[in-house]
Amino acid sequence: MSFEKNILCIGAGYVGGPTMAMIAHKCPQYRVTVVDIDPERIAQWNSDDLPIYEPGLVEIVKAARGRNLFFSTEVEEGIKESEIIFVSVNTPTKTFGAGAGMAADLQYWDKTARQIRKHSESNKIIVEKSTLPVKTAQAMERILTSADNGIRFDVLSNPEFLAEGTAIKDLEDPDRVLIGSTQTREGLKARDVLVEIYSNWIRAERIITSNIWSSELSKLVANAFLAQRISSINSISALCEKADADVEEVARAVGMDSRVGSRFLSASVGFGGSCFKKDILNLVYLCRYYDLKEVADYWEGVVKINDYQKERFILNMLNIMFNTLANKRICLFGFAFKADTGDTRESPAIFVAKRLIEEKAKVVITDPKALKNAMKDLRDVAGEISYVEDPYEASAGCSAIAVMTEWKIYGDLDYKKIYRSMAKPAFIFDGRNILDHEKLFKIGFNVFPIGKPGLTHF
Numbered sequence: 001m002s003f004e005k006n007i008l009c010i011g012a013g014y015v016g017g018p019t020m021a022m023i024a025h026k027c028p029q030y031r032v033t034v035v036d037i038d039p040e041r042i043a044q045w046n047s048d049d050l051p052i053y054e055p056g057l058v059e060i061v062k063a064a065r066g067r068n069l070f071f072s073t074e075v076e077e078g079i080k081e082s083e084i085i086f087v088s089v090n091t092p093t094k095t096f097g098a099g100a101g102m103a104a105d106l107q108y109w110d111k112t113a114r115q116i117r118k119h120s121e122s123n124k125i126i127v128e129k130s131t132l133p134v135k136t137a138q139a140m141e142r143i144l145t146s147a148d149n150g151i152r153f154d155v156l157s158n159p160e161f162l163a164e165g166t167a168i169k170d171l172e173d174p175d176r177v178l179i180g181s182t183q184t185r186e187g188l189k190a191r192d193v194l195v196e197i198y199s200n201w202i203r204a205e206r207i208i209t210s211n212i213w214s215s216e217l218s219k220l221v222a223n224a225f226l227a228q229r230i231s232s233i234n235s236i237s238a239l240c241e242k243a244d245a246d247v248e249e250v251a252r253a254v255g256m257d258s259r260v261g262s263r264f265l266s267a268s269v270g271f272g273g274s275c276f277k278k279d280i281l282n283l284v285y286l287c288r289y290y291d292l293k294e295v296a297d298y299w300e301g302v303v304k305i306n307d308y309q310k311e312r313f314i315l316n317m318l319n320i321m322f323n324t325l326a327n328k329r330i331c332l333f334g335f336a337f338k339a340d341t342g343d344t345r346e347s348p349a350i351f352v353a354k355r356l357i358e359e360k361a362k363v364v365i366t367d368p369k370a371l372k373n374a375m376k377d378l379r380d381v382a383g384e385i386s387y388v389e390d391p392y393e394a395s396a397g398c399s400a401i402a403v404m405t406e407w408k409i410y411g412d413l414d415y416k417k418i419y420r421s422m423a424k425p426a427f428i429f430d431g432r433n434i435l436d437h438e439k440l441f442k443i444g445f446n447v448f449p450i451g452k453p454g455l456t457h458f
Contacts, residue, residue, distance in 0.1 A: 003031035003068065005197075008082035010075065010112055012036035012045055014052055014167075014274065014343060015129055015160045016088030017061075022171040024069035025060040026201040033070045035078045045071035053342040053369045056168035079119040084193065086158075087112055087140075088129040093278050102285035113143040116153075123152040125190045128216070129160060154190035156181050157212045159219035164273060165340030177207045180215020187212075220283045224299055227276040229264040231305035237267035237451030238312060247451025248433060267451040269404060269431030270309045270348040272337030277303055277346050310348050313402075313450075314355040317429055320448060320456075321400060326360035329398040329423070333391060334405020334432075335367040335374040342369035348431070349404040350377050357383035366394035368407060392418060400427035406434050419443050425457065 007023065009016045012034045024032040036042050044051040046065070050058055061069065072078060079085065089108040093101065116126065126140065144153040157180035162170045177198050181191035191209060198207055210218070233251055240247040247267045255262030271277075280303050287296035318325055337347035344350065349365075353374075356363050362384040365374050371387045378385055388394035391410070395401055395418050403410060411434050419426055428440055430449045437447045441455040448454040 003029060005030045005084060006082045007032045007084045007086070008078045009034045009086040009088055011088035012041050012071065013088065013090065014164065015162065016086065017045060017052065018054055018057055018162070018167045018171060019129065019160065021057065021061045021064060021069060022168070023197065024064040027197065028068050031068050033072060033078050033082070035072050035075045037073065037075065039073050042071050042073050054164070054167045055340055060168065075115065076119045079116055080121050082124070084125045084127065085116060086127045086129045093281055099285050102281040110143070113140050117144050120151050125193055126153055126155045127194060128155065128157045154186055156190055156194055157215035158194060159215060161222065164343050165338055174202065174206060177202055178210065178215050178218055179207065180210045180212035182212055220279045223275050223279040224283050224302065226264050227271055227280055228302045230271045231302045233265045233267050234270065234309040235305050240451040241453070244453050267433065269313045269352070269450065270306045272345065272347040273343065274345040277306070310351045313429070313431060314352060316448060317400065317402065318359060321427060325356060327362065328400070329362045329364060330356050331364040331366065331395045331398040331401045333366060333401055333403045333410050334407055335365050336370035336405050339406045339408065342373055344370050344373040344377055352402065352404065353378055353385070354381055357381055357385070364388055364394045364398060366391045367405065368409060396421040397423060399423045400429060402429045403431050403434060406432040411435060415440055416443055419445060
């Protein structure tokens with residue numbers, strides 16, 4: 001079968017895999033290949049046990065796989081055969097050298113750019129899908145064109161705005177698709193090729209075009225604004241607990257102001273995920289690079305409030321449970337950074353688990369999708385940690401439950417049964433404010449939500 005376009009994605013992670021699956025699902029006239037250097041990950045994409053969990057993902061992968069969607073480790077061959085290459089490699093926060101702790105680590109991106117240059121035999125459109133610092137497209141273009149081999153590369157910026165847990169919905173019906181290009185005749189022509197792909201299922205008014213630098217910066221700023229809202233309400237949750245106010249009532253009143261809106265005003269133990277912290281620190285580094293100290297300090301404060309909220313959660317547990325957690329079994333309900341995903345990157349549960357171990361507690365972790373990742377995250381932690389899928393079994397004999405992820409199943413459990421199996425006095429620290437606190441209190445629990453007065457029997 002011949003296809004109208006051959007599309008390649010380098011990187012089979014949380015962005016590349018679902019995005020390419022959706023393009024293949026919506027565009028059967030295109031051949032879509034996803035390549036990765038990790039053979040185990042590719043094997044999982046070719047199985048019924050995908051490497052990531054996302055509601056609705058397995059269905060669209062199965063429908064398109066083998067028809068016009070392919071997963072492979074043949075990176076070089078994929079580069080040669082494709083006309084359009086999406087680059088979706090990892091860009092973690094740098095841990096060494098200049099900018100350590102804030103700047104993006106671009107070594108994988110740099111390696112990929114050089115690999116594309118080396119193995120290309122025809123003109124290519126290169127699409128930045130990874131979250132990258134402003135002006136990265138310019139650096140990529142310089143790398144690609146440094147070899148005078150007569151091949152033309154047009155670089156576009158197409159940042160992802162996916163929320164884990166709703167990624168398939170976000171791909172199928174996005175708020176917007178942003179495509180940045182150079183404003184040259186060739187750049188605009190390349191941009192129109194990408195617009196044509198998305199136009200197969202997305203309305204024209206939702207496809208936004210811009211210059212390439214605005215596109216790159218928009219991704220960082222969007223995540224920074226969302227994280228800022230979470231840190232803002234989390235800072236107020238601390239005040240609510242001292243002032244006997246209810247953070248949910250405050251958030252509802254604030255959120256009904258049409259100038260503010262209600263989304264991302266749910267107080268919690270803190271935000272996680274692969275994007276928010278990384279992107280804000282990247283923004284901070286960028287501001288400092290341009291000598292905008294006050295702007296950098298402002299955005300860094302968003303991250304500091306998030307760190308403060310996680311530490312505050314632990315200190316509340318310590319103070320409330322008679323100033324010692326030593327030898328007490330503490331059960332974490334959830335380890336993923338949010339519900340409906342198995343992703344644990346930057347999850348507050350990692351910090352909380354490590355701090356509990358520092359306090360000599362015995363930690364029991366339960367999660368419907370994230371236990372394997374939890375084991376990897378805590379493999380080097382010296383302490384007593386158990387991983388139990390069944391929440392009833394996990395909480396038995398524990399002195400406290402800490403709700404870390406807003407999985408719906410945790411609101412539907414039989415807490416009378418759980419209370420009977422726990423050590424007394426029994427505590428619940430609801431880090432997501434998803435439980436019926438009055439009901440739990442009547443059962444016998446001492447209940448401590450985020451941003452609300454605690455309910456205690458002593």
